[in-house]
Structures are given as C-alpha cells and as structure tokens.
Amino acid sequence: MIKTRPPLLEVEGLKTRFYLDEGTVHAVNGVTFTVRAGETLGVVGESGCGKSVMARSILRIVRPPGHITAGKILYHRTIGNQRESVDLTKLDPRGTEMRAIRGLEISMVFQEPMSSMSPVHSIGQQIVEAIHVHKDVTKEAAWQEAVEMLANVGMPEPQRTIQRYPHELSGGMCQRAMIAMALCSYPDLLIADEPTTALDVTTEAQILQLMRDLQHRFGMAILFITHNLGVIAQMTERVIVMYLGRVVEAARVEDIFHRPHHPYTQALLRSVPRLGQKVHGQRLTSIRGNVPNAYVIPQGCPFHPRCQEMRPGRCDRVEPPWLQASVDQWVRCVLYQ
Numbered sequence: 552m553i554k555t556r557p558p559l560l561e562v563e564g565l566k567t568r569f570y571l572d573e574g575t576v577h578a579v580n581g582v583t584f585t586v587r588a589g590e591t592l593g594v595v596g597e598s599g600c601g602k603s604v605m606a607r608s609i610l611r612i613v614r615p616p617g618h619i620t621a622g623k624i625l626y627h628r629t630i631g632n633q634r635e636s637v638d639l640t641k642l643d644p645r646g647t648e649m650r651a652i653r654g655l656e657i658s659m660v661f662q663e664p665m666s667s668m669s670p671v672h673s674i675g676q677q678i679v680e681a682i683h684v685h686k687d688v689t690k691e692a693a694w695q696e697a698v699e700m701l702a703n704v705g706m707p708e709p710q711r712t713i714q715r716y717p718h719e720l721s722g723g724m725c726q727r728a729m730i731a732m733a734l735c736s737y738p739d740l741l742i743a744d745e746p747t748t749a750l751d752v753t754t755e756a757q758i759l760q761l762m763r764d765l766q767h768r769f770g771m772a773i774l775f776i777t778h779n780l781g782v783i784a785q786m787t788e789r790v791i792v793m794y795l796g797r798v799v800e801a802a803r804v805e806d807i808f809h810r811p812h813h814p815y816t817q818a819l820l821r822s823v824p825r826l827g828q829k830v831h832g833q834r835l836t837s838i839r840g841n842v843p844n845a846y847v848i849p850q851g852c853p854f855h856p857r858c859q860e861m862r863p864g865r866c867d868r869v870e871p872p873w874l875q876a877s878v879d880q881w882v883r884c885v886l887y888q
C-alpha cells in the first residue's frame with residue numbers, strides 16, 4: 552500500500568553546518584530519507600540530533616552562519632496533471648519560487664510557536680493572509696474560514712481570540728494558532744516539529760485527529776518530529792531515527808517498536824516508559840552518556856562512544872554503511888553486516 556505511493560520529498564545526503572567562531576557545528580551530517588505522498592513519516596532522536604535544523608533546511612529558512620553544504624532536497628510537485636521535480640537546495644531561499652512552495656505547498660508547525668509568528672499582527676490577520684495566498688476570497692470569507700480553523704484546533708472562544716496578538720496568548724493557544732495557520736493552506740506536506748508539546752492531552756488528541764482528517768481528505772503528507780513515542784505509534788507509518796545529524800535506522804513503525812535493530816534505537820525505546828506500564832517508584836533508564844556537541848563528530852559510528860555493543864577497532868574507525876536488514880528495515884550498524 553505505502554510502496555505504491557509516489558515519493559513527494561527525497562532528501563539525499565543533506566548536510567547543514569553552522570560556522571561559528573568556536574568551530575563548525577555539523578548539525579545535519581548526511582541525512583537521506585523519502586516522504587511519500589500522503590504518508591506520515593516519524594522522526595525521532597535525542598535533543599540536539601539535528602531534527603529541527605533538518606526541517607528548517609527543507610524549507611530553506613536556515614539563517615547564516617548556517618548553510619546547506621551538501622546534498623539534495625528533491626520535491627516532486629504536481630501542477631495540473633504534470634509532475635515536476637525541483638531541488639530545493641538550488642532555489643534562492645527568498646526567491647518567488649521558494650516563497651510560493653513555503654507556506655503554500657509545504658508548511659511547518661514550529662517547535663517555538665512564538666518565534667514563528669509576527670508580533671505586530673493579530674493572529675486573525677496572519678491566518679487570513681495565509682488563506683489569501685492560495686484562495687481568492689473576500690476578506691470576510693477568509694476571516695470566517697480562519698475562525699472555523701481556530702475552532703477546529705480547539706481554540707477557546709475563536710471569535711474573540713482571533714483578534715488577539717501572539718503575546719496575548721498562552722503557549723498552548725499560540726501553538727494552536729500556528730497549527731491553524733499551517734493547515735489553512737491545505738499543504739501537500741506538513742512538517743510538524745513537536746507540534747503538540749505545549750498542549751494538554753485532550754487538545755493534543757483533537758489536533759492529531761484533525762491532522763489525520765486532513766490527511767485523508769486532501770492526501771497531505773506529514774513529517775512528524777516528536778520525542779513522544781506514543782504519538783509516533785499513533786500517527787506514523789514509517790519512522791527514521793536520527794543521531795548526531797545522521798539517520799541510523801529507518802523502518803516501519805511496528806518494526807521500530809517490536810524489532811528495533813540499531814543499539815541507539817533500542818536504547819531510545821528503553822529510555823521511555825512503556826505505554827500502560829507503571830512507572831511509579833521505578834527509575835527510568837536513560838541512554839548512558841550525553842549527545843556529544845556537534846562540533847566534532849566521533850570517528851567511525853557516531854554512536855560508538857555510548858554504545859553497549861561497540862566493537863573496538865571497528866566501530867571507532869569506520870562508519871558502517873547503510874544496510875538493508877529486511878524488506879522494510881534499514882540500519883547503519885556493523886551488527887547487521
């Protein structure tokens with residue numbers, strides 16, 4: 552089923568670096584993956600593994616001193632009944648083509664909602680503007696649609712809240728406004744970066760349901776970045792696991808949970824409480840050590856200094872190739888060679 556869908560976004564060997572006085576941050580260090588039309592691809596990995604920088608690179612909103620230094624971001628769009636492929640890394644980030652894709656065809660829900668909204672426009676003005684980008688409707692009709700979208704994302708008193716400015720909203724309300732803004736253009740690809748972290752579980756469930764509805768109705772694909780493995784289990788079909796700017800495993804969601812291959816994926820799963828498991832009085836295991844800073848990526852497998860399966864002389868020397876472990880499961884680890 553999933554296989555028959557055409558690829559919508561193919562990221563190949565993407566590298567994004569920040570050139571700072573202290574050194575070069577290798578935030579995204581050769582990431583490859585595909586999002587197919589209409590599917591939800593989950594992205595997991597500890598803090599600092601490059602998930603947000605990867606997402607921002609796709610939208611071409613990484614600001615200097617950050618730069619894409621290698622790789623391709625092939626976006627396959629359908630215009631009329633023509634398929635056309637464009638490498639987003641080749642576009643001028645501020646040019647008309649990239650601006651048209653951004654927000655209209657690919658939109659993003661940011662991890663920090665406040666920073667991505669204009670402080671000097673009411674949320675109504677901002678959502679109406681987003682609606683007007685793709686629809687030629689009267690201001691009144693767009694305003695009405697904005698109110699409805701705000702109601703859809705569970706905004707309390709949408710008629711009234713729509714007139715407010717971002718700084719007048721709570722974190723959760725701001726997040727909902729941003730989700731409404733991202734969804735009102737009915738994008739082909741939604742990049743959701745921790746979209747529901749500031750929300751209570753009821754609102755979270757409502758928003759996840761709304762995303763699934765839009766996906767079924769309009770065939771929207773979602774790149775879903777989250778630390779919440781419960782949400783991954785609920786929302787995604789396939790998952791990529793990132794570590795230090797690399798994808799170390801890619802598999803169907805059930806294989807990630809039931810047959811994780813990479814020692815890093817296994818450690819990630821051990822570090823969260825099982826759904827329904829009592830955690831009271833029980834210490835959660837965490838992965839030993841910390842994510843090293845991304846200035847100097849360890850030689851060999853980037854995870855080897857923290858890996859319980861580390862083979863000296865091998866894992867600390869040569870980076871393992873991308874190996875196919877089974878039909879739908881790929882892993883970057885010598886254990887599967």
Ligand SMILES: Nc1ncnc2c1ncn2[C@@H]1O[C@H](COP(=O)(O)OP(=O)(O)OP(=O)(O)O)[C@@H](O)[C@H]1O
Pocket residue numbers: 569571576577578596597598599600601602603604605617662844845
């Ligand atoms: N503007 C920036 N300037 C310099 N370094 C940056 C910048 N933005 C991100 N980085 C660095 O790039 C690396 C990847 O950061 P990123 O925000 O993508 O991580 P993440 O996986 O999204 O983490 P989290 O789960 O906490 O959101 C980190 O080492 C981070 O410090």
Ligand SMILES: [Mg+2]
Pocket residue numbers: 602603604662744
């Ligand atoms: Mg992030």
